Structure formats: C-alpha cells, structure tokens
Amino acid sequence: MSVMPEQEQAQLDALAIAIRQRAEQAFEEMLQRIRDGETPRAAIDAVTAAFAGMYFAELSSAFSAVLQKNIGISEIKAWPVGDIDLSSRLYRHLDEVNAVTRTLIANHAKGFVQARDLAMQIYEGYGFKDDPLVVMDKLPRYLREALEDPAVSQGFAQIVGRIRASNLKTPALKASYLQAIDALEAGAGENRIKRLVKVAWFERNRYLANRIAQTELHRAYSNQVAQEIMDDSEVVWVKVQMSRTHPRVDICDYHSGLNAWGQGPGVYPKAKAPKPPYHPFCRCVLVGRYDIDADAQQRENPNVAQSFMQGKSDYDQRLIAGSRERLNRFRDGESLEAIYNGSTKSQYRWKTVGDELARPTNSAYELAKSGGEHSGFLKQYLNVPSPMIQRGIKSMSRRINEHLLWMENPYSKLPIDVDSRSVQALVNKKWPKDVARITAERSVLQGILDDREKKNGKQ
Amino acid sequence: MVNNESIVLEEVLRRAMDDAQKLQDSDSEYDRGQLFAYFGILEWGKEQANMMGIEFADKELQDFDPYTLLSKQQKAA
Numbered sequence: 065m066s067v068m069p070e071q072e073q074a075q076l077d078a079l080a081i082a083i084r085q086r087a088e089q090a091f092e093e094m095l096q097r098i099r100d101g102e103t104p105r106a107a108i109d110a111v112t113a114a115f116a117g118m119y120f121a122e123l124s125s126a127f128s129a130v131l132q133k134n135i136g137i138s139e140i141k142a143w144p145v146g147d148i149d150l151s152s153r154l155y156r157h158l159d160e161v162n163a164v165t166r167t168l169i170a171n172h173a174k175g176f177v178q179a180r181d182l183a184m185q186i187y188e189g190y191g192f193k194d195d196p197l198v199v200m201d202k203l204p205r206y207l208r209e210a211l212e213d214p215a216v217s218q219g220f221a222q223i224v225g226r227i228r229a230s231n232l233k234t235p236a237l238k239a240s241y242l243q244a245i246d247a248l249e250a251g252a253g254e255n256r257i258k259r260l261v262k263v264a265w266f267e268r269n270r271y272l273a274n275r276i277a278q279t280e281l282h283r284a285y286s287n288q289v290a291q292e293i294m295d296d297s298e299v300v301w302v303k304v305q306m307s308r309t310h311p312r313v314d315i316c317d318y319h320s321g322l323n324a325w326g327q328g329p330g331v332y333p334k335a336k337a338p339k340p341p342y343h344p345f346c347r348c349v350l351v352g353r354y355d356i357d358a359d360a361q362q363r364e365n366p367n368v369a370q371s372f373m374q375g376k377s378d379y380d381q382r383l384i385a386g387s388r389e390r391l392n393r394f395r396d397g398e399s400l401e402a403i404y405n406g407s408t409k410s411q412y413r414w415k416t417v418g419d420e421l422a423r424p425t426n427s428a429y430e431l432a433k434s435g436g437e438h439s440g441f442l443k444q445y446l447n448v449p450s451p452m453i454q455r456g457i458k459s460m461s462r463r464i465n466e467h468l469l470w471m472e473n474p475y476s477k478l479p480i481d482v483d484s485r486s487v488q489a490l491v492n493k494k495w496p497k498d499v500a501r502i503t504a505e506r507s508v509l510q511g512i513l514d515d516r517e518k519k520n521g522k523q
Numbered sequence: 524m525v526n527n528e529s530i531v532l533e534e535v536l537r538r539a540m541d542d543a544q545k546l547q548d549s550d551s552e553y554d555r556g557q558l559f560a561y562f563g564i565l566e567w568g569k570e571q572a573n574m575m576g577i578e579f580a581d582k583e584l585q586d587f588d589p590y591t592l593l594s595k596q597q598k599a600a
Contacts, residue, residue: 481594
C-alpha cells in the first residue's frame with residue numbers, strides 16, 4: 065500500500081533539502097581543493113564523483129521510503145528516465161555543468177591577467193603619480209566593486225597607507241603600486257570566482273539534480289498509486305488533486321479543474337484520468353473518489369476544454385497553454401492534448417492511467433516492431449522456438465544481476481590495478497547503460513512471447 | 524551461426540581489438556580515451572555475439588577478454 069500523499073510530499077521536501085546540502089558540501093570542497101592548488105579539472109572531477117555517490121544514496125533512501133520497498137543504489141542508477149537511465153541523465157547534466165564551470169574558471173584566470181596588465185597600463189599611462197588611489201577610478205569594474213568589500217579592501221588600504229606614509233618615489237612606488245593591485249586582485253579574485261562558480265556549478269547542479277530526483281520520485285509514486293487504483297475494484301472515479309504548494313498556474317490547473325465528465329472539477333473515470341506528473345517538479349496526485357456513485361453515467365463533454373479556458377483570464381490561459389503561440393493554436397481549434405504531445409518530451413506527454421497501466425506497454429518491443437532500435441534483434445528471434453527465447457530471457461536476467469553486482473562492487477569484476485577514472489566510468493556510465501540495453505532486449509524477447517500467447521489464446 | 528552479418532561483426536571487432544592493443548602502451552590522455560572507447564565497443568560486441576550464439580572463427584578474438592585492456596599489469600606484460 066502506498067504512503068499517503070502528505071508523507072510523499074514530506075519525503076520530496078526532505079530530499080530537496082538533502083540534495084541542497086550535498087551540493088553545498090561539494091561546492092565548498094571544490095573551492096578548498098582549488099585554493100589548495102589542485103587544478104580546476106581535478107577538483108571538479110573529484111567533487112562531482114563524491115556528489116554523485118551521495119546523491120544516489122539519498123535517492124535510494126527516499127525511493128525506498130516512498131515506495132515502501134528496498135530500492136538499492138544500483139537500481140536507482142539504472143532507473144529509467146525517459147529513454148535513458150537515471151545515472152546517465154544525471155551525468156549528462158553534470159558533464160555540461162562541469163564543462164561550463166571549467167571554462168568560467170579558465171576565463172576568470174585569463175581575465176585577471178588581463179586586468180593586471182590593464183592596471184599596469186593605466187599606471188604607466190598616468191606616468192609617475194604620487195597617489196596610486198587616483199588610478200583606482202580607472203580600474204576594471206570588478207576591482208572597484210571589490211573595494212567596497214571591507215575584507216578585500218583591507219589589505220589594499222594598508223599597502224596604500226604604507227605607500228603614502230613612506231613617500232616612495234619610482235621605481236619603489238611602482239613596485240608598491242603593483243603589490244597593492246596584487247593584494248586587491250587576490251581578494252577580488254577569490255570573491256569573484258566564488259560567485260561565478262556558485263552560480264555555474266552549485267546552483268545549476270543543485271537545480272538539475274533536484275529536478276531529476278523530485279520528478280522521478282513523484283513519477284514512481286504516481287505509478288504505484290495509479291496501479292493500486294486500477295487494481296481496486298471499488299474505485300470507479302478519481303480526482304486529480306494539486307499540491308497545496310503548487311506555485312503558479314499551469315497545465316495542472318487544467319487537469320485538476322476540468323469538469324469533463326460531469327462529476328466535478330478534476331474528476332475522471334479512473335482509466336481515463338490523465339496520469340501525473342504533467343511537468344518537471346509536478347506534485348499532482350490521483351485520489352480515489354469512493355463517494356461518487358460507481359454506476360454514474362460516464363459521458364464526456366466534448367466542448368468542455370473551450371469553456372474551461374474561456375472561464376480563465378487571458379494571462380492564465382497563456383500559462384495553461386504554455387505560450388502565446390500555443391494558446392493561439394488552441395483558439396484556432398487544435399486540442400491542448402495535440403499541442404502538448406506535439407512538442408513535449410515523451411515522459412510528459414498526456415497519457416491516461418488506462419493507457420499506461422491497464423494495458424502494460426512494452427515500449428522496447430513496440431519500438432523494435434516499428435523498425436526502430438532493436439528491430440534487427442527482434443527479427444533474429446521472431447522464429448526462434450519459445451523455450452529458447454525463455455532461456456535467452458533467463459540468461460539476460462543473469463547478466464543484468466551480474467552488472468548490478470559489479471556496480472555495487474566493481475573489483476569483483478575488475479583487476480585491482482584498473483585506474484580510478486575507468487572504474488568511475490564503468491560504474492556510473494557503461495554498466496548502467498548496459499543494464500538498460502539488456503533490459504530493453506529482454507523486453508523485446510518477452511514481447512515476442514506475450515504476442516505468441518495472445519495469438520494462442522485467440523485460437 | 525555463420526552468415527554475412529557475423530563475418531562483418533568478426534572483422535570489425537578484430538580491427539578494434541588490434542587497434543586497441545596498440546594503444547595499451549600509451550600514457551597520453553587522448554589514447555587512453557580512445558582505448559576506453561574501443562573497450563566499450565569490444566565488450567558490447569562480444570556480449571551481443573555471445574547472446575546470439577555467434578562463435579568467432581578467429582580464436583584469438585573468441586578468447587579475448589576486453590576487460591584486460593583496462594588492466595595496467597596486462598599493459599606491462
């Protein structure tokens with residue numbers, strides 16, 4: 065039995081906090097490593113690996129709590145997210161974020177060299193000046209900004225004070241001036257790079273990792289709830305219920321507000337209900353409506369979408385449609401479903417509970433049948449006798465389990481001298497992908513057997 | 524099972540194996556990256572061949588374990 069929606073939402077909140085803390089920890093460690101002289105690439109790689117490890121552990125614990133069964137770290141890594149696994153999805157994001165961060169750090173360093181040169185040119189341009197502070201007006205903006213920070217400007221002010229007190233003449237003044245600029249740059253550089261990396265790495269990383277976590281945990285929970293509703297013969301009607309923390313008007317308002325079946329806003333026959341999540345971070349849930357007469361007539365009002373939208377302000381209509389252009393298409397007669405499904409990632413397309421669960425789909429098999437991925441594999445097995453296919457399925461299940469064990473303990477497969485980057489790549493990328501591919505191939509074989517069974521049943 | 528497809532697979536994997544083994548002595552980052560890419564192809568190719576019951580006529584390829592490409596000891600040997 066699923067946990068209550070409130071419990072699930074509490075887990076989602078706790079997970080968001082944990083991810084923020086882990087990302088913060090990793091960010092501080094990255095800065096410390098760079099301060100200690102590690103190259104940015106090495107520092108970023110090290111904290112990324114540590115962050116990912118902690119992230120998968122947090123997800124394993126949250127998924128286990130919400131789904132009320134043990135979900136191990138390997139299972140989390142291989143968890144399907146759209147057409148790839150969760151680990152690959154996370155690393156795809158991390159790779160992008162890390163590349164941007166490395167570029168920023170490199171540009172920052174380059175920028176500082178240029179800034180120092182610029183400061184020198186200004187000094188030279190002024191010729192010999194008694195008071196280096198005059199030059200400050202011509203310094204780059206970030207250095208001037210830095211002077212507003214007492215921690216940064218303190219060192220600079222002390223040196224300038226010494227220059228004034230000692231009444232230095234060139235070239236000693238020039239050397240002191242440069243020393244002052246260096247002190248200023250050191251302080252400003254620290255602050256500036258911290259600010260840049262905080263946005264580029266910490267904020268972006270935290271957001272993307274949290275988006276995957278929140279959306280996929282809620283999707284798993286929604287699937288479980290939907291399955292329970294479908295299995296419960298006493299539930300005929302369900303209601304789409306928005307979270308109390310829903311921040312703004314969007315498509316969730318449509319699904320939870322539409323009175324398409326005459327039983328109230330957001331109420332649908334269970335198999336016809338749109339299954340959440342409807343977008344990233346969506347927290348809508350389906351709730352069984354035992355209070356509605358099970359025998360009530362199920363007749364859909366075909367014009368309800370237009371009248372629902374007309375009851376909203378123009379601004380809210382745009383938010384529900386997703387953009388002005390989409391709203392115009394809706395007003396021109398296109399259905400919201402067609403508009404959304406035409407331009408949304410497969411995992412956010414409108415699907416009813418019935419489509420998703422009453423008829424379990426084997427998407428890998430369907431894709432192979434339509435000439436897509438694994439179609440050659442399917443062709444090879446189409447005429448193979450069923451007992452051989454069953455043996456193939458068993459062998460694949462064994463391979464999947466082996467891979468999962470290797471992911472838990474890589475050295476059970478690898479020689480001890482394999483370098484750590486290769487081990488990381490195997491554990492976090494290759495093996496999870498292998499598991500996903502073998503799982504898909506196993507689904508194709510299962511699809512062949514299921515089809516044969518259906519045909520035999522009909523005869 | 525010998526057909527055109529399995530012959531093509533055997534030839535491609537043999538070429539990948541030869542090229543990968545040449546890279547094992549290199550310490551350059553680029554070559555190590557290439558080696559890992561070859562490893563991925565060889566490992567998956569052999570996995571698929573095994574699943575399909577393809578036995579390569581090329582005995583060296585048949586007995587080859589792609590994971591040895593990642594081992595430093597193997598490289599020194």
